[in-house]
Amino acid sequence: MHDVRCGPGRPSPPRAGVRDADAPPRPAQSRSRAQDSGGTPRSPSTPTPTLRRPSTRPRRSSTASPRPPTRTRTPAWWSRPSRGADLPDDLAAFARDAVRDHHTLGDAEALVDRHGFRSRGWKAGRGKIGALAAVGASAAFDDWTYEYITYRERERWGTEREVDAESLFAAADWAYPAAWDTVDRGEGEPVCVPHTPGPILYGIRGDDPDVVREVADRVDAEPVSDAQLFVTNQGTDAHLRDARLGDVADGRGYRVEGVVATEPETRRGGHVFVELDAPADEGDATLDCAAFEPTKRFRDRVRALRPGDRLTVCGEVSRGTLKLEKFCVHSLTATERVTPTCPECGNRMESAGADQGYRCRDCGTTAPGKVTRPVRRDLAPGWYEVPPCARRHVAKPLVRGGFDAPTHPEG
Numbered sequence: 001m002h003d004v005r006c007g008p009g010r011p012s013p014p015r016a017g018v019r020d021a022d023a024p025p026r027p028a029q030s031r032s033r034a035q036d037s038g039g040t041p042r043s044p045s046t047p048t049p050t051l052r053r054p055s056t057r058p059r060r061s062s063t064a065s066p067r068p069p070t071r072t073r074t075p076a077w078w079s080r081p082s083r084g085a086d087l088p089d090d091l092a093a094f095a096r097d098a099v100r101d102h103h104t105l106g107d108a109e110a111l112v113d114r115h116g117f118r119s120r121g122w123k124a125g126r127g128k129i130g131a132l133a134a135v136g137a138s139a140a141f142d143d144w145t146y147e148y149i150t151y152r153e154r155e156r157w158g159t160e161r162e163v164d165a166e167s168l169f170a171a172a173d174w175a176y177p178a179a180w181d182t183v184d185r186g187e188g189e190p191v192c193v194p195h196t197p198g199p200i201l202y203g204i205r206g207d208d209p210d211v212v213r214e215v216a217d218r219v220d221a222e223p224v225s226d227a228q229l230f231v232t233n234q235g236t237d238a239h240l241r242d243a244r245l246g247d248v249a250d251g252r253g254y255r256v257e258g259v260v261a262t263e264p265e266t267r268r269g270g271h272v273f274v275e276l277d278a279p280a281d282e283g284d285a286t287l288d289c290a291a292f293e294p295t296k297r298f299r300d301r302v303r304a305l306r307p308g309d310r311l312t313v314c315g316e317v318s319r320g321t322l323k324l325e326k327f328c329v330h331s332l333t334a335t336e337r338v339t340p341t342c343p344e345c346g347n348r349m350e351s352a353g354a355d356q357g358y359r360c361r362d363c364g365t366t367a368p369g370k371v372t373r374p375v376r377r378d379l380a381p382g383w384y385e386v387p388p389c390a391r392r393h394v395a396k397p398l399v400r401g402g403f404d405a406p407t408h409p410e411g
């Protein structure tokens with residue numbers, strides 16, 4: 001099926017970048033796409049955007065362009081000396097806590113009063129919490145990313161979005177890894193296009209403001225009414241704090257070390273659970289970890305864990321269970337203890353009774369106890385992560401780098 005609105009003779013749609021061509025990007029703390037507000041993985045049950053055949057409208061050749069730069073470029077106006085240094089410490093702390101903890105409206109209003117800020121609220125006024133956090137963020141954090149958001153024409157709001165999948169995947173490939181989480185190659189689906197009825201057409205996230213803008217320019221889609229570049233904390237892991245395994249609490253995100261205590265278990269619905277023990281020097285504590293069904297192929301990594309593996313796990317704790325966003329394998333159990341086999345006939349020996357060791361019923365050979373043998377592992381040391389389709393907006397993709405071990409990025 002060919003969409004006539006994209007066919008030959010269609011007037012050039014207003015491309016992204018009308019309003020922001022010369023203006024600096026607006027800072028936006030915790031700016032999230034509509035479909036993943038609240039930090040939940042994008043729902044797999046919602047309809048996918050309309051994917052059309054490639055249009056005949058001429059597009060730039062992606063092969064003619066050089067690879068985009070991959071280094072992070074922070075504009076001068078966003079540097080801490082110009083924006084963060086003058087901010088009071090308690091405002092920076094408020095911003096940090098807003099990302100990692102919880103605030104009441106009273107917390108925000110007390111801070112406003114203390115510093116004599118002018119403020120205004122609508123309805124319950126809870127927007128003051130996020131607004132204050134956005135102001136303090138430049139002093140609280142130093143890792144920043146970008147999202148270039150395009151907006152739909154008003155009359156199209158609520159209708160299916162028309163985004164050409166082929167051009168989107170080509171643009172995503174061209175920009176990766178300077179722009180990330182544009183598509184999920186493993187699942188073969190776009191992830192930058194929301195499924196909700198809101199005004200956003202798509203949002204391109206990445207480390208380089210020019211690259212995310214260029215990606216948007218390369219995507220063939222319905223007309224864009226407006227576009228904005230946002231500075232964000234998306235993809236930074238700003239929500240995670242280091243903690244001891246026994247100290248975690250519900251509703252917060254952590255980076256904790258532990259030792260796999262149980263064989264991973266797949267439960268009804270395809271959710272995979274594994275229990276961790278605290279490291280030996282932290283005393284007795286256990287923590288259930290889960291990789292839910294929407295995390296797709298990530299669950300195979302969790303299923304590959306074995307008791308004794310030493311890990312760092314990252315995610316938010318809810319009802320006592322850490323919802324895995326990524327984990328690092330520091331060391332793998334290399335051996336397992338098994339019932340010995342008979343050296344004469346090769347059959348598995350049987351228990352000779354409590355504390356009696358093992359014996360072969362046929363040959364009469366005996367062994368004093370279980371034996372150690374190497375175990376084949378389908379997992380390498382390093383960091384593993386959920387795929388882009390299940391990524392929370394604030395979770396840092398491994399491809400961004402800066403991790404303390406080898407990484408196995410999902411793109």
Ligand SMILES: [Zn+2]
Nearest residue numbers: 342345360363
């Ligand atoms: Zn035997």
